Amino acid sequence: MSDEMNVFDFISKYEDVEKDIYLDCKGIPTIGVGYNLKNKEVLLLVMDKLGYSKANLGEDNYDLFKGELKEVIENTEWNKSTLSANTKKVNDILKEYKDKIADPELKAKAKDTFGFSDFGVLYWKVKSQRGHF
Numbered sequence: 825m826s827d828e829m830n831v832f833d834f835i836s837k838y839e840d841v842e843k844d845i846y847l848d849c850k851g852i853p854t855i856g857v858g859y860n861l862k863n864k865e866v867l868l869l870v871m872d873k874l875g876y877s878k879a880n881l882g883e884d885n886y887d888l889f890k891g892e893l894k895e896v897i898e899n900t901e902w903n904k905s906t907l908s909a910n911t912k913k914v915n916d917i918l919k920e921y922k923d924k925i926a927d928p929e930l931k932a933k934a935k936d937t938f939g940f941s942d943f944g945v946l947y948w949k950v951k952s953q954r955g956h957f
Contacts, residue, residue, distance in 0.1 A: 844939040845911050853902050853910070855939070861897050874918065875934030880925050889921045914938045 841857050848854040853861045861867050871877070871893065878886040896913045900906070915937050925931040 844937075845907070845914065847902060847904065847907060851902055853897055867893065867897060870938075874938065875925075875930065876918070876921060880927070880930045880934065881921060882924075882926075885921060885924045889917065892917050911938065 842855060845853050845855055845861065848858065848860070855861060855870065859866045859870070861870065868890075871890065876886070876889060880886075881889055893914065896910060896917065900910050900913070902910055918934075918938060919936045922931060922934045922936050925934055
């Protein structure tokens, strides 16, 4: 196991790994171990990890999809009373765009809920894109 994954495993021991959207201590929609969904890099990587890439959706649908998700994540009020409704809005967007994936194999792999459990790979992709390695 690499040193990078050991760091992720260490953090995961002391912090809960949330597979679904939750609010951090500042009320920011977050997933995993503190992945701020308002961070453009994080949101794009999560979208890709869930199976919604430009290659899967096509450029026009991808841009529309990204815009709709960003609107909900960035411009909707997030608090304890809106968390469930906002998460449903996000999941509804996923379901709508999953139907626009033409390739049956890719469509079958795409998630229709905004949640997953394999955060280690995502964490290191975000860190490496920021030039921390």
